[in-house]
Amino acid sequence: MPAENEARRSxxxxxxxxxxxxxxxxxxxxxVLFPIYMTIVNSLLPADLIARRPxxxxxxxxxxxxxxxxxxxxxLGIYLRNSAIETAIIxxxxxxxxxxxxxxxxxxDFPGKRVIFIVFLSTMMIPFExxxxxxLSTISRLGWYNTFQGLTVPFLATGFGTFLLRQAFLxxxxxxxxxASLDGYGNLRFMARVAVPLARPTVAxxxxxxxxxxxxxxxxxxxxxxxxxxxxxxxxxxKQLQATxxxxxxxxxxxxxxxxxxxxxxLIIFQKQLIRGLTAGAVK
Amino acid sequence: MARVELKSVSKKFGGVVAINDLSLVxxxxxxxxxxxxxxxxxxxxxxxxxxxxxxxVGEITIGDRVINDVDPKxxxxxxxxxxxxxxxxxxxxxxxEFPLRQRGIDREQRDRIVSDVAKRLGLTEMLARKPxxxxxxxRQRVALGRAIVREPDVFLMDEPLSNLDAALRxxxxxxxxxxxxxxxxxxxxxxxxxxxxxxxxxxxxxxxDGALQQVDTPETVYSKxxxxxxxxxxxxxxxxxxxGTVDPATVSPGDSVLELLIAGNTLSIPADGELIxxxxxxxGPRSRSTTGSTSGSTPGASNVLIGVRPEDASLxxxxxxxxxxxxxxxxGSEAHVIVKLHDNSTFVVRQDHSARRPSPGEPVNIxxxxxxxxxxxxxxxxxxxx
Numbered sequence: 001m002p003a004e005n006e007a008r009r010s011x012x013x014x015x016x017x018x019x020x021x022x023x024x025x026x027x028x029x030x031x032v033l034f035p036i037y038m039t040i041v042n043s044l045l046p047a048d049l050i051a052r053r054p055x056x057x058x059x060x061x062x063x064x065x066x067x068x069x070x071x072x073x074x075x076l077g078i079y080l081r082n083s084a085i086e087t088a089i090i091x092x093x094x095x096x097x098x099x100x101x102x103x104x105x106x107x108x109d110f111p112g113k114r115v116i117f118i119v120f121l122s123t124m125m126i127p128f129e130x131x132x133x134x135x136l137s138t139i140s141r142l143g144w145y146n147t148f149q150g151l152t153v154p155f156l157a158t159g160f161g162t163f164l165l166r167q168a169f170l171x172x173x174x175x176x177x178x179x180a181s182l183d184g185y186g187n188l189r190f191m192a193r194v195a196v197p198l199a200r201p202t203v204a205x206x207x208x209x210x211x212x213x214x215x216x217x218x219x220x221x222x223x224x225x226x227x228x229x230x231x232x233x234x235x236x237x238x239k240q241l242q243a244t245x246x247x248x249x250x251x252x253x254x255x256x257x258x259x260x261x262x263x264x265x266x267l268i269i270f271q272k273q274l275i276r277g278l279t280a281g282a283v284k
Numbered sequence: 285m286a287r288v289e290l291k292s293v294s295k296k297f298g299g300v301v302a303i304n305d306l307s308l309v310x311x312x313x314x315x316x317x318x319x320x321x322x323x324x325x326x327x328x329x330x331x332x333x334x335x336x337x338x339x340x341v342g343e344i345t346i347g348d349r350v351i352n353d354v355d356p357k358x359x360x361x362x363x364x365x366x367x368x369x370x371x372x373x374x375x376x377x378x379x380x381e382f383p384l385r386q387r388g389i390d391r392e393q394r395d396r397i398v399s400d401v402a403k404r405l406g407l408t409e410m411l412a413r414k415p416x417x418x419x420x421x422x423r424q425r426v427a428l429g430r431a432i433v434r435e436p437d438v439f440l441m442d443e444p445l446s447n448l449d450a451a452l453r454x455x456x457x458x459x460x461x462x463x464x465x466x467x468x469x470x471x472x473x474x475x476x477x478x479x480x481x482x483x484x485x486x487x488x489x490x491x492x493d494g495a496l497q498q499v500d501t502p503e504t505v506y507s508k509x510x511x512x513x514x515x516x517x518x519x520x521x522x523x524x525x526x527x528g529t530v531d532p533a534t535v536s537p538g539d540s541v542l543e544l545l546i547a548g549n550t551l552s553i554p555a556d557g558e559l560i561x562x563x564x565x566x567x568g569p570r571s572r573s574t575t576g577s578t579s580g581s582t583p584g585a586s587n588v589l590i591g592v593r594p595e596d597a598s599l600x601x602x603x604x605x606x607x608x609x610x611x612x613x614x615x616g617s618e619a620h621v622i623v624k625l626h627d628n629s630t631f632v633v634r635q636d637h638s639a640r641r642p643s644p645g646e647p648v649n650i651x652x653x654x655x656x657x658x659x660x661x662x663x664x665x666x667x668x669x670x
Contacts, residue, residue: 175369178336183434184357184386197373 043253070255079237090214098161106169123159168202204273286437293342317485362431532568547626559669589660
């Protein structure tokens, strides 16, 4: 039976392809996860074992005390709190401004709309480092050096977020806006009741992006918080921890893992939204 | 309730004229269908009344109120969109309730109105579903329901049936017409489907190129089209229009017969005083200048366009208008014989199923029902006689 043979052969081919892709994914996962695994292992090893060659791949006598040391010596409690405040302000701020500006670009007509939008887009091409000095002098002239305003205000608007959300809003049929306007819905109500709920995957993705970006900031918090421990963020705190605990890499690594935890939890919760938001509109 | 009037309304988009000097009255409680080919400005007319676009010139009134500067939401009109414009993230109940939430109506009353409307439209079982879980016909009904809940002065319907399949469309158009009569709400209904227009409309307004061609009852639009466009647009297939001549000099006021010359053959049609007068007044002054252009014309004769419906013509063995068969389209119960005439125009003869089918290329003679011949002015394309 040639047809049967053909079917069996194609089945076998599909099986083989599946195994090959699983193999590649496993190798990829190993490459990505190994450094993280080693971080966890080393954070639990005594300092002298970390330097040993060949390295130990499993902590047989884990020293959990490194986490407590990192927490107290590194003042991680207060730094995590600062990071949380900073990240919350930036995330909420970026979502708010991006939703408003994206809505304007998608639904409103105003003079210069095209030009202004291009200006928004062009801010995406300029790396933050280029504007660092100007931003810093602006902030200090405003007297915001060493304050939460100084830490967050430069990041409250986002060209990328505006662009991302505008694309999502443009997917919403114009008929919906017109139907709602006949029913007496102004722009703000339409935005709240229809536009944002319909763009929710993208809004969620942007929220996660903003969160990650804000949480992982290093250079700006470093220059703008100066010597004020009270508002220093956790990333700066880690650097300090490393500098003060020079011989205790295990403590530094434990601190790093503590600082990573909130992000990891967020990613696990929002993983689906993130992927959906980024691929929304891509497959149609 | 409300009467809607457009007074000399024009609208341009960039350089494109969408509506040109449109004047139209929709009586209170009437269902007026605006019919025309795509791009004729019919949807624009609706959008102007809704306030989604603003007229460049002219005045629009609803009731006694000029609404040019009234906000769309304060015009008290409800629109049914071709796409239905349902909110995909809301349940049917929330979609129906949406127009009420803005009007300070308390929850209890809202629920009552929604359940009444749902019952009326057979949507009670669907209230908890999202639009994506509904069939096309059900979605269409939700869109209708959302228009009804507000009890507006005017319904505006923009091709509400064009996304439904053929069978459902026939069913739904009867339902909409019935609902409209029950509610007696003034309705403007836009469509490009003439069957919808003929079956639903109290009156039909036919538009072309942004201009109104004729407004009248379906019967009148069919039997007395105001010009060549309406004659050929209405009917399936439309009216046959071909050229002939008439000599106004030979027509005198008391005549009861008008003699037309078609490719050398004479056709006598019965005429009343009005037709005779109209022929004399519209064609008479031109008869000197337009000689000899048509084959068989005599000096002093004037060109005229002759219109005949496909069902008012038949194939005969001799006499009548001569031509050659191009193709025969059989529809089962009837057939359309498509004939090329002397002036290269196409003439369609509708035959019932018992008639002999001619073959392509065959020369045929077409007899016309002289009682039902319509004349048009070849220059203005307007109908001659009343």
